[in-house]
Amino acid sequence: MIEEVLRYAGLVVLVAGSFVNLIGAIGLNRFKNFYLRLHAATVSTIGGTFYPLLGLALISFSTPGLGEWRFFMGGTLLTAAFLLLMLAPAGSHALARAAHRALIAKPEPAIADHLKEDRGG
Amino acid sequence: MRKYLVLASIVLGVSALAYATTYLGALGPIGSDTRQLAKLFLMHTYNPEFPELTAMSPEAVTSIVWDFRGVDTLYETVVFYMAIVAALAIYRGVGYSAIRGAGLSVIVRVVTRILIPMNIAIAVSIAAHGYLAPGGGFQAGAALAVISVLLAVVFSASSFGKLGISLARAVILWTAGLLAIAAVVFAPVAFSAVTGVRAFLMQNYVKLDSPFAFAIHIYGQQVSGTPTWFNLAEFLAVSFGFFVIFMLLSLREDVVREQLGESRGH
Numbered sequence: 001m002i003e004e005v006l007r008y009a010g011l012v013v014l015v016a017g018s019f020v021n022l023i024g025a026i027g028l029n030r031f032k033n034f035y036l037r038l039h040a041a042t043v044s045t046i047g048g049t050f051y052p053l054l055g056l057a058l059i060s061f062s063t064p065g066l067g068e069w070r071f072f073m074g075g076t077l078l079t080a081a082f083l084l085l086m087l088a089p090a091g092s093h094a095l096a097r098a099a100h101r102a103l104i105a106k107p108e109p110a111i112a113d114h115l116k117e118d119r120g121g
Numbered sequence: 122m123r124k125y126l127v128l129a130s131i132v133l134g135v136s137a138l139a140y141a142t143t144y145l146g147a148l149g150p151i152g153s154d155t156r157q158l159a160k161l162f163l164m165h166t167y168n169p170e171f172p173e174l175t176a177m178s179p180e181a182v183t184s185i186v187w188d189f190r191g192v193d194t195l196y197e198t199v200v201f202y203m204a205i206v207a208a209l210a211i212y213r214g215v216g217y218s219a220i221r222g223a224g225l226s227v228i229v230r231v232v233t234r235i236l237i238p239m240n241i242a243i244a245v246s247i248a249a250h251g252y253l254a255p256g257g258g259f260q261a262g263a264a265l266a267v268i269s270v271l272l273a274v275v276f277s278a279s280s281f282g283k284l285g286i287s288l289a290r291a292v293i294l295w296t297a298g299l300l301a302i303a304a305v306v307f308a309p310v311a312f313s314a315v316t317g318v319r320a321f322l323m324q325n326y327v328k329l330d331s332p333f334a335f336a337i338h339i340y341g342q343q344v345s346g347t348p349t350w351f352n353l354a355e356f357l358a359v360s361f362g363f364f365v366i367f368m369l370l371s372l373r374e375d376v377v378r379e380q381l382g383e384s385r386g387h
Contacts, residue, residue, distance in 0.1 A: 083239075090232035094225055 003062040010058030017051030024048050034105035035096055042092045046085065053081035165189075167345075177326045177337050178252045178345030186257065187348040188325050195306065195323070198355065202299060205362045209292070212369050215380045222277030233275045240268055248356035252345040258352040262359025269367040278371040291364040298358025305350045309333050323347065 024044025031037045057077035060070045099105040100115050107113055141147040155163075166184045168175040176184035186194050224230065248261035272280045281287070309320035312333060320333035325346040327334045335346030 086232055086235065090229050094229045097226055 003064065006058050006062035010055040010062065012055070013051050013058065014055030017048055017055060020044065020051060021048030033108060034099060035107055038092055038096055042088060045088045045092075049088075050081050050085050053077050053084065057081065172327050172334075173329045175326060176345070176348070178348040179343075180252055180254060180345075180348075182255065183252050183257055183345070183348045183352070187351045188346075191323050191325075191347070191351075194351075195302070198299070198302060198358065201359070201362060205295070205365055208366055208369055212372075212377070215369075215372065215377050222279060224277040224280075225275050229275055233271055237268055237271065240264065240271075244356070244360065248352050251352035252348045258355025259359050261352070261356040262363060265356070265360035266363030266367065269364045273367060273371040278368075281368060281371075286364070286368075288365065288368055291361045291368060295358055295361035295365055298354050298356070298361060301354035302351060302358060305347055305354060308335075 021044045024040050024042075024047065027040025027043060028037055031040055054077075057074040060066060060073040060077065063070055066073065097115075100107070162181050162185070164171075165174055166176055166181045167179045169177070176188035178184045178188065244261045244265035247256035247264055248258055251257035251261070269281075269286075272278075272284070272286075306323050309324040310322055312318065313320040318333055319331045321328070321331065324331065324333055325335060325348070326337075335350075337344065337346065
């Protein structure tokens with residue numbers, strides 16, 4: 001019973017992840033400036049990779065055929081998912097901040113630019 | 122127009138490769154049998170039944186790199202050593218005075234602080250498992266050297282001083298790694314000189330005319346002979362070799378030029 005639940009939960013998360021990936025890809029093609037495209041890229045790296053890894057971990061936990069190795073596999077997948085969840089936002093944050101500070105990418109069109117206001121610009 | 126040409130050439134190229142590999146058999150017979158070359162390597166990688174022919178290291182790539190073609194890898198290490206010596210020679214006379222910098226934002230700093238201990242653990246495990254699993258000394262060294270780039274970029278190059286990492290210490294650790302490699306290379310010969318048993322440079326396991334062999338079990342734990350020790354020594358040499366390079370590269374160009382006595386006009 002619990003294995004069935006885990007398996008279906010894993011599959012749902014996996015499919016949701018691939019859907020998020022698709023949305024991220026569309027956004028990367030359609031968005032107009034660097035920051036929006038960076039946002040779309042982050043959607044597919046975090047949503048489109050974290051969720052599938054989580055789903056695969058759940059599926060491997062619910063596969064008794066793998067024996068004891070399923071905990072090893074699932075644990076590795078969870079660790080990778082955790083690292084990704086931590087590193088991808090930090091990386092895209094650093095990119096966006098650097099691009100903004102170096103005035104390489106102009107945030108246009110923008111409704112408000114709080115970073116610029118903070119710097120007294 | 123150009124866009125469609127690129128698209129058409131990609132589609133055509135991929136289809137041609139797919140056709141060649143599937144129908145024309147460009148990769149040779151697939152799945153029929155293990156190839157002769159693979160059989161040869163599997164036979165000699167870890168095979169206690171033929172002790173005089175085996176490298177006694179369960180990882181095929183490590184066996185090839187540190188035993189079958191060990192001298193080649195040794196010379197690669199020498200090339201890497203010479204490159205760092207050249208870098209140090211160019212920078213001679215330049216005192217390592219790190220620039221003061223703010224580094225990146227708090228978010229990136231916190232994540233990096235969590236990451237660095239994991240990075241060290243992974244690098245050490247890649248080096249220590251090099252004889253069992255893909256990895257080895259060079260990869261582990263590269264993984265550890267990433268920390269120097271992270272420190273320089275995320276916390277600014279002044280963090281080296283705060284953490285007690287100086288250029289001199291990095292050079293000492295790098296040299297210690299190289300000396301450890303040399304020690305493993307000369308150990309069989311030294312053993313031969315002391316005991317009178319016949320042994321060769323870089324010898325790993327018994328040969329037809331030489332009974333010398335490195336220990337394969339240490340307190341019941343399976344290790345391989347020279348590949349284990351070469352991996353650990355190479356890990357030290359490569360990681361701190363890269364540390365030296367990245368520390369030098371993190372110096373500001375105008376500071377270096379000033380210290381070298383060059384005027385700006387050159």
